[in-house]
Amino acid sequence: MRIATFNINGVVKRLGNLLDWLAEAKPDVVCLQELKAADPDFPAAALAAAGYGAVWRGQRTWNGVAILARDAEPILTREALPGDGDDRQPRYIEAAVNGVLVASLYAPNGNPQPGPKFDYKLAWMARLHAHAEELIAAGVPVVLAGDYNVTPEPRDVYPTRSYDDNALNQPEPRAAYARLLAQGWTDALRSLNPEEEQLYTFWDYRRNRWERNGGMRLDHLLLSPAAAERLEEAGVDREVRGRENASDHAPVWVRFAEA
DNA sequence: ATGTCGAGCAAAGCTCGA
Numbered sequence: 038m039r040i041a042t043f044n045i046n047g048v049v050k051r052l053g054n055l056l057d058w059l060a061e062a063k064p065d066v067v068c069l070q071e072l073k074a075a076d077p078d079f080p081a082a083a084l085a086a087a088g089y090g091a092v093w094r095g096q097r098t099w100n101g102v103a104i105l106a107r108d109a110e111p112i113l114t115r116e117a118l119p120g121d122g123d124d125r126q127p128r129y130i131e132a133a134v135n136g137v138l139v140a141s142l143y144a145p146n147g148n149p150q151p152g153p154k155f156d157y158k159l160a161w162m163a164r165l166h167a168h169a170e171e172l173i174a175a176g177v178p179v180v181l182a183g184d185y186n187v188t189p190e191p192r193d194v195y196p197t198r199s200y201d202d203n204a205l206n207q208p209e210p211r212a213a214y215a216r217l218l219a220q221g222w223t224d225a226l227r228s229l230n231p232e233e234e235q236l237y238t239f240w241d242y243r244r245n246r247w248e249r250n251g252g253m254r255l256d257h258l259l260l261s262p263a264a265a266e267r268l269e270e271a272g273v274d275r276e277v278r279g280r281e282n283a284s285d286h287a288p289v290w291v292r293f294a295e296a
Numbered sequence: 297a298t299g300t301c302g303a304g305c306a307a308a309g310c311t312c313g314a
Protein backbone atom coordinates (compact mmCIF):
# COMPACT_ATOMS: atom_id res chain seq x y z
CA MET A 38 0.00 0.00 0.00
CA ARG A 39 1.38 3.40 -1.01
CA ILE A 40 0.22 6.70 0.48
CA ALA A 41 1.37 10.02 -1.00
CA THR A 42 1.03 13.70 -0.17
CA PHE A 43 1.13 16.38 -2.86
CA ASN A 44 0.64 20.13 -2.52
CA ILE A 45 -0.86 20.59 -5.99
CA ASN A 46 -1.08 24.42 -5.85
CA GLY A 47 -4.34 24.66 -7.76
CA VAL A 48 -6.13 21.40 -8.57
CA VAL A 49 -8.03 22.85 -11.53
CA LYS A 50 -5.03 24.62 -13.04
CA ARG A 51 -2.87 21.50 -12.60
CA LEU A 52 -5.39 18.71 -13.17
CA GLY A 53 -3.39 17.43 -16.14
CA ASN A 54 -0.20 17.30 -14.06
CA LEU A 55 -2.07 15.43 -11.34
CA LEU A 56 -3.64 12.89 -13.70
CA ASP A 57 -0.28 12.22 -15.38
CA TRP A 58 1.40 11.57 -12.04
CA LEU A 59 -1.47 9.37 -10.79
CA ALA A 60 -1.23 7.25 -13.93
CA GLU A 61 2.51 6.78 -13.48
CA ALA A 62 2.85 6.45 -9.72
CA LYS A 63 -0.47 4.68 -9.06
CA PRO A 64 -0.58 5.58 -5.36
CA ASP A 65 -3.34 3.89 -3.35
CA VAL A 66 -4.07 7.01 -1.30
CA VAL A 67 -3.25 10.64 -2.10
CA CYS A 68 -3.47 13.63 0.24
CA LEU A 69 -3.79 16.88 -1.71
CA GLN A 70 -3.30 20.43 -0.42
CA GLU A 71 -3.83 23.91 -1.80
CA LEU A 72 -6.75 22.92 -3.99
CA LYS A 73 -7.53 26.62 -4.49
CA ALA A 74 -10.97 25.63 -5.73
CA ALA A 75 -14.49 25.95 -4.35
CA ASP A 76 -16.17 22.62 -3.58
CA PRO A 77 -18.30 22.54 -6.76
CA ASP A 78 -15.18 23.15 -8.86
CA PHE A 79 -13.26 20.14 -7.51
CA PRO A 80 -12.62 17.79 -10.48
CA ALA A 81 -14.30 14.77 -8.89
CA ALA A 82 -15.55 13.34 -12.18
CA ALA A 83 -12.13 13.41 -13.86
CA LEU A 84 -10.55 11.76 -10.82
CA ALA A 85 -13.30 9.13 -10.70
CA ALA A 86 -12.63 8.39 -14.36
CA ALA A 87 -8.98 7.88 -13.40
CA GLY A 88 -10.08 5.38 -10.76
CA TYR A 89 -10.00 7.54 -7.63
CA GLY A 90 -12.73 8.17 -5.11
CA ALA A 91 -12.34 11.41 -3.16
CA VAL A 92 -13.38 13.49 -0.21
CA TRP A 93 -12.52 17.19 -0.19
CA ARG A 94 -13.05 20.53 1.48
CA GLY A 95 -12.25 23.50 -0.72
CA GLN A 96 -12.34 27.26 -0.92
CA ARG A 97 -12.00 29.68 -3.78
CA THR A 98 -8.46 31.04 -4.32
CA TRP A 99 -6.81 29.66 -1.17
CA ASN A 100 -6.28 26.53 0.91
CA GLY A 101 -8.34 23.39 0.35
CA VAL A 102 -7.51 19.74 1.12
CA ALA A 103 -8.57 16.37 -0.28
CA ILE A 104 -8.01 12.64 0.14
CA LEU A 105 -8.11 10.34 -2.90
CA ALA A 106 -8.32 6.55 -2.82
CA ARG A 107 -7.71 4.24 -5.76
CA ASP A 108 -10.68 1.97 -6.50
CA ALA A 109 -12.24 2.99 -3.18
CA GLU A 110 -14.27 5.69 -1.48
CA PRO A 111 -12.54 7.27 1.52
CA ILE A 112 -14.77 7.22 4.60
CA LEU A 113 -14.84 10.78 5.91
CA THR A 114 -14.12 10.92 9.65
CA ARG A 115 -13.40 14.63 10.16
CA GLU A 116 -13.56 17.76 8.01
CA ALA A 117 -11.85 20.33 10.21
CA LEU A 118 -9.18 20.48 12.87
CA PRO A 119 -10.86 20.73 16.30
CA GLY A 120 -10.16 23.54 18.73
CA ASP A 121 -11.44 26.69 17.01
CA GLY A 122 -15.01 26.73 15.75
CA ASP A 123 -14.42 30.15 14.17
CA ASP A 124 -11.62 28.91 11.90
CA ARG A 125 -13.22 28.52 8.46
CA GLN A 126 -10.01 27.86 6.49
CA PRO A 127 -10.12 24.36 4.95
CA ARG A 128 -6.78 22.99 6.11
CA TYR A 129 -7.62 19.55 7.52
CA ILE A 130 -9.57 16.52 6.34
CA GLU A 131 -9.46 12.99 7.67
CA ALA A 132 -10.74 9.69 6.31
CA ALA A 133 -10.44 5.94 6.75
CA VAL A 134 -9.14 3.96 3.78
CA ASN A 135 -8.49 0.22 3.87
CA GLY A 136 -7.91 0.10 7.61
CA VAL A 137 -5.68 3.17 7.81
CA LEU A 138 -6.77 6.53 9.19
CA VAL A 139 -5.39 9.21 6.90
CA ALA A 140 -5.29 12.99 7.39
CA SER A 141 -4.48 15.55 4.70
CA LEU A 142 -3.33 18.78 6.31
CA TYR A 143 -2.18 22.19 5.13
CA ALA A 144 -0.58 24.13 7.98
CA PRO A 145 -0.58 27.94 7.76
CA ASN A 146 2.42 29.50 6.03
CA GLY A 147 2.81 32.15 8.74
CA ASN A 148 4.65 34.82 6.78
CA PRO A 149 5.42 37.55 7.49
CA GLN A 150 6.74 36.91 10.97
CA PRO A 151 6.31 38.15 13.56
CA GLY A 152 2.66 39.10 13.17
CA PRO A 153 -0.91 37.80 13.25
CA LYS A 154 -0.32 35.23 10.50
CA PHE A 155 2.58 33.77 12.47
CA ASP A 156 0.42 33.71 15.60
CA TYR A 157 -2.27 31.82 13.65
CA LYS A 158 0.36 29.35 12.43
CA LEU A 159 1.50 28.58 15.98
CA ALA A 160 -2.06 28.34 17.29
CA TRP A 161 -2.94 25.94 14.47
CA MET A 162 0.08 23.78 15.29
CA ALA A 163 -1.05 23.66 18.92
CA ARG A 164 -4.51 22.49 17.81
CA LEU A 165 -2.85 19.83 15.64
CA HIS A 166 -0.80 18.70 18.64
CA ALA A 167 -3.96 18.25 20.73
CA HIS A 168 -5.76 16.28 18.04
CA ALA A 169 -2.70 14.18 17.19
CA GLU A 170 -2.49 13.16 20.84
CA GLU A 171 -5.97 11.66 20.60
CA LEU A 172 -5.23 9.93 17.31
CA ILE A 173 -2.06 8.27 18.51
CA ALA A 174 -3.79 7.10 21.68
CA ALA A 175 -6.24 5.10 19.58
CA GLY A 176 -3.48 2.61 18.73
CA VAL A 177 -4.54 2.18 15.10
CA PRO A 178 -2.47 2.90 11.95
CA VAL A 179 -2.63 6.66 11.34
CA VAL A 180 -0.87 8.76 8.71
CA LEU A 181 -0.77 12.54 9.17
CA ALA A 182 0.28 13.71 5.72
CA GLY A 183 0.59 17.14 4.25
CA ASP A 184 2.31 20.47 3.88
CA TYR A 185 3.37 21.34 7.42
CA ASN A 186 5.01 24.58 6.25
CA VAL A 187 7.90 23.78 8.62
CA THR A 188 11.45 22.69 7.91
CA PRO A 189 12.13 20.30 10.81
CA GLU A 190 15.85 21.09 10.94
CA PRO A 191 18.34 23.55 9.41
CA ARG A 192 19.58 20.85 7.03
CA ASP A 193 16.07 20.72 5.53
CA VAL A 194 16.78 24.10 3.92
CA TYR A 195 19.35 24.44 1.14
CA PRO A 196 22.50 26.27 2.25
CA THR A 197 21.53 29.95 2.16
CA ARG A 198 20.92 32.92 4.42
CA SER A 199 18.02 34.18 2.32
CA TYR A 200 15.42 32.14 4.22
CA ASP A 201 16.63 33.11 7.70
CA ASP A 202 13.64 35.32 8.46
CA ASN A 203 11.09 33.01 6.83
CA ALA A 204 8.31 31.77 9.09
CA LEU A 205 8.91 28.19 7.92
CA ASN A 206 12.36 28.10 9.50
CA GLN A 207 11.81 29.73 12.88
CA PRO A 208 12.52 28.05 16.23
CA GLU A 209 8.86 28.11 17.37
CA PRO A 210 7.35 26.12 14.47
CA ARG A 211 10.31 23.74 14.56
CA ALA A 212 9.68 23.19 18.27
CA ALA A 213 5.99 22.56 17.53
CA TYR A 214 6.96 19.93 14.97
CA ALA A 215 9.41 18.35 17.43
CA ARG A 216 6.66 18.20 20.06
CA LEU A 217 4.53 16.23 17.60
CA LEU A 218 7.34 13.73 17.06
CA ALA A 219 7.77 13.46 20.83
CA GLN A 220 4.22 12.09 21.03
CA GLY A 221 5.52 9.03 19.19
CA TRP A 222 5.05 9.88 15.51
CA THR A 223 7.65 8.78 12.96
CA ASP A 224 8.78 11.23 10.26
CA ALA A 225 8.74 8.58 7.52
CA LEU A 226 11.08 10.19 4.97
CA ARG A 227 13.66 11.23 7.57
CA SER A 228 13.56 7.90 9.40
CA LEU A 229 14.63 6.02 6.26
CA ASN A 230 17.19 8.68 5.22
CA PRO A 231 18.80 9.70 8.51
CA GLU A 232 21.94 11.20 6.97
CA GLU A 233 20.61 12.62 3.69
CA GLU A 234 20.89 16.42 3.41
CA GLN A 235 18.79 16.95 0.29
CA LEU A 236 15.33 15.62 1.00
CA TYR A 237 13.68 18.72 -0.41
CA THR A 238 10.01 18.67 -1.37
CA PHE A 239 9.48 22.34 -2.36
CA TRP A 240 11.33 24.75 -4.62
CA ASP A 241 10.12 28.35 -4.90
CA TYR A 242 9.24 29.59 -8.37
CA ARG A 243 11.41 32.65 -7.78
CA ARG A 244 15.16 33.04 -8.13
CA ASN A 245 15.60 29.88 -10.18
CA ARG A 246 15.39 27.80 -7.07
CA TRP A 247 14.42 24.62 -8.91
CA GLU A 248 17.30 24.92 -11.37
CA ARG A 249 19.71 25.62 -8.47
CA ASN A 250 18.17 22.92 -6.22
CA GLY A 251 17.43 25.63 -3.67
CA GLY A 252 14.75 23.62 -1.92
CA MET A 253 13.18 23.03 1.45
CA ARG A 254 11.60 19.96 3.07
CA LEU A 255 8.04 20.99 3.97
CA ASP A 256 5.86 18.00 3.10
CA HIS A 257 5.85 15.28 5.72
CA LEU A 258 4.15 11.96 6.44
CA LEU A 259 3.96 11.29 10.17
CA LEU A 260 3.19 7.68 11.10
CA SER A 261 1.64 6.38 14.29
CA PRO A 262 3.50 3.40 15.84
CA ALA A 263 1.04 0.92 14.32
CA ALA A 264 1.72 2.43 10.88
CA ALA A 265 5.47 2.89 11.37
CA GLU A 266 6.00 -0.80 12.03
CA ARG A 267 4.71 -1.52 8.52
CA LEU A 268 6.86 1.17 6.81
CA GLU A 269 9.07 -0.27 4.06
CA GLU A 270 10.00 2.60 1.73
CA ALA A 271 9.63 6.37 1.33
CA GLY A 272 10.57 8.80 -1.41
CA VAL A 273 10.12 12.10 -3.21
CA ASP A 274 8.98 12.18 -6.85
CA ARG A 275 11.34 15.05 -7.57
CA GLU A 276 11.08 15.02 -11.34
CA VAL A 277 7.42 16.07 -11.13
CA ARG A 278 8.62 19.51 -9.99
CA GLY A 279 10.55 20.00 -13.24
CA ARG A 280 7.59 19.53 -15.56
CA GLU A 281 5.62 22.06 -17.55
CA ASN A 282 3.01 23.88 -15.41
CA ALA A 283 4.35 22.15 -12.27
CA SER A 284 3.33 22.86 -8.71
CA ASP A 285 6.13 24.32 -6.60
CA HIS A 286 5.97 21.12 -4.48
CA ALA A 287 6.83 17.52 -5.42
CA PRO A 288 4.85 14.46 -4.26
CA VAL A 289 6.19 12.57 -1.23
CA TRP A 290 5.15 8.98 -0.56
CA VAL A 291 5.48 5.97 1.71
CA ARG A 292 5.02 2.27 1.03
CA PHE A 293 3.68 -0.10 3.68
CA ALA A 294 3.89 -3.85 3.98
CA GLU A 295 0.47 -5.40 3.52
CA ALA A 296 -1.28 -6.05 6.80
C1' DA B 297 14.51 44.23 -1.75
C1' DT B 298 14.28 41.14 -5.20
C1' DG B 299 12.41 37.10 -7.84
C1' DT B 300 7.60 33.73 -10.10
C1' DC B 301 3.13 32.38 -10.51
C1' DG B 302 -1.84 32.58 -10.42
C1' DA B 303 -6.40 34.49 -9.17
C1' DG B 304 -9.60 38.16 -8.35
C1' DC B 305 -11.50 42.21 -9.68
C1' DA B 306 -13.16 44.14 -13.58
C1' DA B 307 -12.14 45.19 -18.06
C1' DA B 308 -5.90 46.24 -17.75
C1' DG B 309 -3.02 46.29 -14.83
C1' DC B 310 -2.74 46.27 -9.79
C1' DT B 311 -2.87 43.59 -5.43
C1' DC B 312 -2.39 39.79 -2.69
C1' DG B 313 -0.64 35.32 -1.01
C1' DA B 314 2.70 32.01 -1.24
